[in-house]
Structure formats: structure tokens, C-alpha cells
Amino acid sequence: MNFEDMKSAWKKDSGSNIEVPNKIEEIKRAELPLDKIRKNMRYEFIAQLIAVIVIAFVPQLYKLKPALLLPFNAIYILFVITCVYFFTRFYVFYKRAGAASLNTKDALYEVHYDIKLNMELYKMFCYMLFPFLYLMLALILINSKYEVMLRFLQSDFSHSSFYLYFGLSVVIIYIMLHFSAVYWLKAYYQKYATEIEVVLKSLKEE
Amino acid sequence: MEAHKGIIHKISRMYVDDEDDQKDLFQEIICQLWKSYGSFNHQSKFSSWMYRVALNTAIVYFKKHKRKEDTYAIIAQEIEMPSEDAETKELQLAHFYKALQQLDKIEKALMFYYLENYSHKEIGENMGISEGNARVKLNRAKNKLKELIKKQGYEF
Numbered sequence: 001m002n003f004e005d006m007k008s009a010w011k012k013d014s015g016s017n018i019e020v021p022n023k024i025e026e027i028k029r030a031e032l033p034l035d036k037i038r039k040n041m042r043y044e045f046i047a048q049l050i051a052v053i054v055i056a057f058v059p060q061l062y063k064l065k066p067a068l069l070l071p072f073n074a075i076y077i078l079f080v081i082t083c084v085y086f087f088t089r090f091y092v093f094y095k096r097a098g099a100a101s102l103n104t105k106d107a108l109y110e111v112h113y114d115i116k117l118n119m120e121l122y123k124m125f126c127y128m129l130f131p132f133l134y135l136m137l138a139l140i141l142i143n144s145k146y147e148v149m150l151r152f153l154q155s156d157f158s159h160s161s162f163y164l165y166f167g168l169s170v171v172i173i174y175i176m177l178h179f180s181a182v183y184w185l186k187a188y189y190q191k192y193a194t195e196i197e198v199v200l201k202s203l204k205e206e
Numbered sequence: 207m208e209a210h211k212g213i214i215h216k217i218s219r220m221y222v223d224d225e226d227d228q229k230d231l232f233q234e235i236i237c238q239l240w241k242s243y244g245s246f247n248h249q250s251k252f253s254s255w256m257y258r259v260a261l262n263t264a265i266v267y268f269k270k271h272k273r274k275e276d277t278y279a280i281i282a283q284e285i286e287m288p289s290e291d292a293e294t295k296e297l298q299l300a301h302f303y304k305a306l307q308q309l310d311k312i313e314k315a316l317m318f319y320y321l322e323n324y325s326h327k328e329i330g331e332n333m334g335i336s337e338g339n340a341r342v343k344l345n346r347a348k349n350k351l352k353e354l355i356k357k358q359g360y361e362f
Contacts, residue, residue, distance in 0.1 A: 003348065009299040010321045014212045032234065032266050100238045100259045101245040104315060105334025107262040192268065199265060202312045205339050 033192035034111060037118055040188070041090055052083055058136065064143050072139050079132040086125045093118060105203050112196045119185045119193070126181045130173065210253070214260055220314050221264040223307045231267050238263045258332055261318060265311045298360075305354035313347035320344055 058064070059072055099110035142149045218231040239259050246255050306314060312333075319329040330340040 005298060006302050007321055007323075009295050009302060010216070012295060013216060013299055032238075032263065033268065034266075100242045100262045101255060102262070103258065103332055103334035104262055104265065104312075107258075108265065111266055192266075195268065196266065199311050202310055203333065203335055205336065206342050 033189070033196075034114055037115065037189065038094055041094055045087065045090065048083060048087070052080060055079070055136065058140065062140050062143055064139070065146055068139050068143055072136065075132055075135050075139070079129070079136075082128050082132070086121070086128070089121055093121075105200070108196055108200050108203070112193060112200065115189055115193045115196070119189050122185060123178075123181050126177055127174070130177055134170070134173070210256055213253075213256070217260050217264050217318065219303055220306045220318060221267065221311070222269050223304075224269065227269040231264060231269075234267060235260045235263045254332070257318070257322070261315045261332075265315065301355055301358050301360050304358060305351050308354050309347060309350060312343070313350065316340065316344045316347050317351065320348070 055076065059069055064072055093114065096114070099107045101107075102110065214232055214235050215228075217235065218228040222228050222231055239256060242259050246252070306317060309317065315333065316329060319332060324332070326341045326344065327337045329344065330337040333340060335343075
């Protein structure tokens with residue numbers, strides 16, 4: 001066998017017994033990395049939307065005291081604005097046209113950039129949502145032990161110990177949040193980013 | 207699309223060894239071609255545009271099914287030189303694909319363009335690399351392929 005034999009064997013391979021689907025809906029999608037990310041986004045968007053709606057009913061569900069309504073609503077408005085910002089960013093990505101028709105190097109750079117950008121967006125989204133949820137949970141806690149908490153806040157308690165416990169809990173939760181986000185992203189997306197990096201490396205000039 | 211299905215089948219067969227994965231990749235390429243059709247500039251050749259989309263899809267495709275163990279070794283042992291010409295061609299092709307599947311993703315794309323008689327300049331343009339780089343990488347891929355075919359017990 002030589003390369004000419006190969007070329008002639010290659011030309012003779014017609015693949016004529018394969019059927020091409022007539023409609024895009026008939027295709028059983030194998031899913032490329034970016035399609036998988038987009039699919040996850042769709043599910044996450046629905047879950048987030050349900051969460052935003054459910055949180056709006058927290059004052060009614062937990063019968064929040066009138067004094068706690070104002071801080072809760074202020075936090076909720078900021079929470080919704082943050083969610084809208086991230087939803088918009090995710091939507092722009094979701095609707096982005098694919099880069100499949102570019103030359104191979106550019107197409108790979110685009111896919112790699114998109115994967116990395118989305119990993120960072122997810123991380124940022126987690127970090128941004130946490131303070132709102134933390135404050136909302138604190139308000140629910142204050143509401144459930146309202147008299148005790150009121151007495152506690154009005155008493156002559158040491159502010160420094162409060163800040164110490166508050167600071168410590170925030171730091172610990174943020175560390176846990178960071179590592180779980182990194183683990184989750186690594187498990188789902190990093191493998192794609194790494195494989196594309198390897199392919200890009202093999203395209204470098206020699 | 208019907209006229210070009212053969213070439214899509216060849217790319218699928220080059221990039222993945224498992225038959226189910228080949229079917230999945232074939233369908234994925236068709237889907238990407240449909241989705242990307244808006245980007246087709248009618249001044250260029252349809253086949254060139256299609257090759258790009260198909261190869262870019264195959265490169266970022268990650269196979270789902272586990273690779274079958276050592277099919278190369280089994281094939282190499284079972285092969286006896288057939289007398290019939292058609293059978294010889296069929297076997298050559300089987301060897302050829304088995305060897306192609308062992309190349310890396312970029313080498314496969316380079317070999318594809320070579321088999322489709324693209325010049326080094328055209329290969330460079332489609333891959334986004336220089337003509338010289340395309341030549342160096344293609345020669346390396348061809349040498350690697352030769353060695354792989356020899357390892358399968360076939361004369362080259």
C-alpha cells in the first residue's frame with residue numbers, strides 16, 4: 001500500500017447506505033461541549049426563575065414582622081437586579097451563533113473562550129448570590145426569634161464578638177462555596193477546556 | 207446534503223472508532239451544517255465550507271462510548287492477503303481507517319485535506335496556520351500514518 005492506493009481507496013468509499021435525516025428535529029443530538037453548557041443553562045434558568053418567584057413570597061410564608069419588611073424588600077430588589085444582569089449575560093451567550101464555519105484555529109479559540117468565560121460567569125454568579133441569600137436567611141432567623149433578637153440587639157452586647165462570628169461564618173461559607181464551585185466546574189466543563197487547549201497547542205507554529 | 211453524505215461519513219469514520227459514536231458524530235455534523243448554513247458565503251465553494259464545519263465539529267466532539275479494546279491487534283492477526291482485488295481494496299481501507307483513527311485530531315484534519323487533494327496553502331488557510339506549518343505537520347502525519355499501517359502488519 002502507498003499513499004496513492006490510500007487516495008484511491010478513500011475515493012471509492014462512498015458511504016451510500018447512510019440515511020440523512022430530512023429535518024433537524026429528527027436528529028438525535030450527540031451534543032458538543034457548548035451545547036451541553038447551553039442545555040444546563042436552560043435548566044438552571046428555569047430553576048433560578050422559580051427561586052426568584054418563590055423568594056418573593058417569603059414575607060407571606062414566614063409572616064415577616066413589619067419592621068423586617070423594608071430590609072427584606074430592599075435585599076430582594078437588589079437580588080432581582082443581580083439575577084437579571086446574569087440572566088442577560090447568559091442569554092447573550094445562549095443565543096450566540098456557533099463558530100463552526102471559521103478556520104479551525106479561530107473556531108477552537110472561540111469555543112475555548114466561550115467555555116472559560118462561562119465558567120467564570122458561573123463562579124461570579126454564585127459569589128454574587130450568596131450575600132443576598134445569607135441576609136435573607138438572617139432576616140428569617142431574626143423573624144422567628146424576634147423578641148429574643150430584639151433584646152439581644154438592644155442589650156449591651158459586645159460588637160466585636162458579633163463581628164468576629166459574622167466575619168468567620170462568611171469566610172468559611174465563601175471558602176466552601178468557592179471550592180464547591182471549582183469542583184463542580186472542573187467536573188463538568190474543565191475537561192472540555194483542557195482537551196481544546198491540547199488541540200490548540202498542536203496547531204502552534206514549528 | 208444527500209450529495210455530500212459520503213464525505214461526512216468518512217470524517218465520522220476517521221474521528222471515532224466505535225460505530226455508535228460514528229452515527230452520533232454523523233448526525234451532529236449534519237445538525238451543525240444546518241445551523242451554520244447562514245454563515246455560508248455563496249461566493250466560495252460549498253464543499254470547502256462544508257469541510258470546515260464538519261472537521262471543526264469532529265474536533266470538538268467528545269465520544270460517549272468506550273473504545274473497544276485492541277481491535278487493531280485482532281485485525282492485524284486475522285489478516286491474510288486476499289486474492290480478489292475488491293477484497294484487497296476493502297482491507298486496505300479498513301487498515302487505513304484504523305491507522306487514521308490513531309492520529310491526533312489535527313493530524314486527522316490535515317490528512318483529510320491531503321486526501322481531498324488540497325494544496326498546502328489551502329490546508330493552511332482552512333486550518334488557520336501558515337503554509338509552511340501545514341507542510342511540516344502534514345509530512346509528520348503522513349510518516350506517523352505509514353508507521354501505524356506497518357505496525358498493523360501491512361506492507362507500505
